[in-house]
Amino acid sequence: MFKLNVSNLRGDITGGLTAGIVALPLALALGVASGLGPMAGLYGAIAVGFFAALFGGTPSQISGPTGPMVVVLAGLFASLSGDASLIFTAVILAGIFQIIFGFLKVGEYIRLVPYPVISGFMSGIGAIIIILQLGRLLGHEPPGGTIGALSYLPTALADINFATLGLGIGTLIIAYKWPASLGKYVPGALAALIIGTLVSLALSVPILGQIPTGLPSIQMPVFEQGTALLILEAAFILAVLGAIDSLLTSLVADNMTRTRHDSNRELIGQGIGNTVAGLIGGIAGAGATMRTVVNIRSGGKDRISGMVHALVLLAIVLGLSPLAAQIPHAVLAGILVKVGLDIIDWSYLKRAHKGPRWDFGLMILVLALTVFVDLITAVGVGVVFAALAYVRQVAHLQLEELRKIPESLNDPEENALLESLKGKVSIFSFGGPLSFGAAADVGHHVRDNVKAGSKVMILDFTRVPTVDVSAAMAVETVTVDAIAAGRQLVICGANAAVNEVLESICVNHPGIVIYDNLHDALLYAKKKVTETPNQEVNFKAVSQS
Structure with a gap:
């Protein structure tokens, strides 16, 4: 289990370095979006990235904070009034749940979730990320939660900070339009982060401010009777969501590398990573599709690449934290809007009118429940409806056979x-x-x-x-x-x-x-x-x- 393959060492180091650079702005942005701050994002990227690579079942996968996980954490942050110790306890418990899932071989069943359900809740998560950043793009700090952010939008539109809006839109444009030839050396998201930060020096816009440097302190689990049920529920949602997110990314990695991942071992690796992340004050993470693709295209094939990616981020934490303090909120909001847009399943939405209407209706239902209710309800309702539809189809075929x-x-x-x-x-x-x-x-x-x-x-x-x-x-x-x-x-x-x-x-x-x-x-x-x-x-x- 601990044997490392060094046959592709050069490619793994190159892939890990590139993935680490790509992960930097995303880890910072997702840390801020969670409510726990940019360093929590970096600590989570380091812990989940290193230990999921070491113990996981997908050698080429890069793990770290992802949009779906951050949506749950942001909601938990609002529910717990920003009590970080309780949130980190939920992250630790989520990791333990995932380890249990792995030993119980739950990974084999998670892959049975129908595609319209996956598409619906992933697109819903993308929509939530965008909604939560609209207020920050306009120069405001909206209240927590999707409904709160939408309710606050008219107030933000009545008092727009055009410098912040311009900076955020500019960051988004650079992230999307960055030339592919330059992207080989400096990824688009990192270029947008650097350029946006440099431009902001001439503007008066909110920035991250002082960021602690050095190694993190240990965060021991905290249990309070009044919040225990909420924390357990959030931990379970994080565990299930992280498992689905990771195993979907594992399938992408399999297609690119022509290999086959071990889903249950991957869950154990992700669980260990999230447990350590919670213990050092990091946010929960999962397999990250974009970073995994970047790693594989840069030559990374084995688990060393994921470990190198985490060590790159650790070096940045130890030496470059003062520079990160100058990053504007609007720049991170622009990067997060791109993350949200990338998560939305545009490919299915473009072709949905050609497929069965029931599947498209199920996708829209799950999307709406994700945005306006919660993730676990959305997935649960989606799976039940999909199962009932399948039973109905099979029953119809059985009766057709009987009529013959x-x-x-x-x-x-x-x-x-x-x-x-x-x-x-x-x-x-x-x-x-x-x-x-x-x-x-x-x-x-x-x-x-x-x-x-x-x-x-x-x-x-x-x-x-x-x-x-x-x-x-x-x-x-x-x-x-x-x-x-x-x-x-x-x-x-x-x-x-x-x-x-x-x-x-x-x-x-x-x-x-x-x-x-x-x-x-x-x-x-x-x-x-x-x-x-x-x-x-x-x-x-x-x-x-």
């Missing part, structure tokens, strides 16, 4: 038997897993499609790998209806797993006959429909219960 009453069969011998019965037998062939989604309508469809003169009804489970209790109860309803109508019910083709569920619910009913295959069921049906009233059928079921 065969007029002929593929096997010539079986087809000859069916033809000889001349409409006196109804066959219902189920297709795929039979679950609760279709159970409610199975009885109705059988009643509506059974042939009026049929004496035998065959339920063919040959293509059914599994059934649940709801489906078995539906079969029981069909059984009762068949017996009431004077029909013989035959079940055939059920495998051991399906039989086990059916036997627990209904197949022990004396009115049911069971066969291993459709051929034998048809032979029984032929004897049944051709017998005289006083004649007994001596054909014995292969596996009759």
Whole structure:
């Protein structure tokens, strides 16, 4: 677990240096946006960046503060009236949660979150970041929270600081329009930070002010009964959000490096990084897509690159903090607006009208809940709605298969038997897993499609790998209806797993006959429909219960 690959040492050092330079302005800006200050952003970038690289499961990934994590921290900062010790406790707990997730192998399930849900909450987070920075661009310090920032916007628009606005917009333009040829040497975000700070020296705009230098002090966890539930909730949201954010970035890294990450090990690495970040007064972090892409394109492939990136930031903390004190709030706000715009899923929004309307509606719902309610509600509602929609689609397919009453069969011998019965037998062939989604309508469809003169009804489970209790109860309803109508019910083709569920619910009913295959069921049906009233059928079921 601790073995380092030095086969690409030069590329890893180059990638780590470049990623560290790119991370500097983002760490400062996200630290300020969290409410805990620029140094908290840098400490978080150092701790999460180093330990997630050392212990994580994605060798080329660069980790540090990200927009989604900062949105949660900013809300927590407002809820706790800026009590930093309690916020760092939440960060520590979030790291512990992630370590637990890793050992419980939760990473395999996080990847199952549907894309519209991911797109919706990521776009919502981007929108929140932009909303929170609008007031700062106008030269004001808005109250915490998305609703508070939006409510304050008319007041800020009535008293615009045009120097601040111009500086912020200029920073945003430089960050977007910085030439790619120069970007190889100085990344656009860093160039915007430097140029914006130099220009601000001739203006009267709010700056970060004095920033502490040197190594951080240890922040021990603090627990208060009145805030314990709030901290636990925030820690859990941070853990889940960081896990999703990191594993999405891991998928990007996999595509670029043609490798496969270890999702559960990645969660453990992220958890260790966040735990250490909270202990040294840093904000929570996760896998950062842009910084990871920069690292890989600069030659970084292994975990050494992420560790070098963190050491670069540590060197800056130890030596350049006084210079960072001159950075204006408006410059950081401009950089954060770019971060927010980059997080919004523009690629999906441009193509959404071509895809299913339900998926787009789900994405918009999750986006709105993210912005105006909270992240955990947005993701929870999104996943539940997506799951229900999937169950509905599967149920529709199951019922469509059930409606296809065969007029002929593929096997010539079986087809000859069916033809000889001349409409006196109804066959219902189920297709795929039979679950609760279709159970409610199975009885109705059988009643509506059974042939009026049929004496035998065959339920063919040959293509059914599994059934649940709801489906078995539906079969029981069909059984009762068949017996009431004077029909013989035959079940055939059920495998051991399906039989086990059916036997627990209904197949022990004396009115049911069971066969291993459709051929034998048809032979029984032929004897049944051709017998005289006083004649007994001596054909014995292969596996009759």
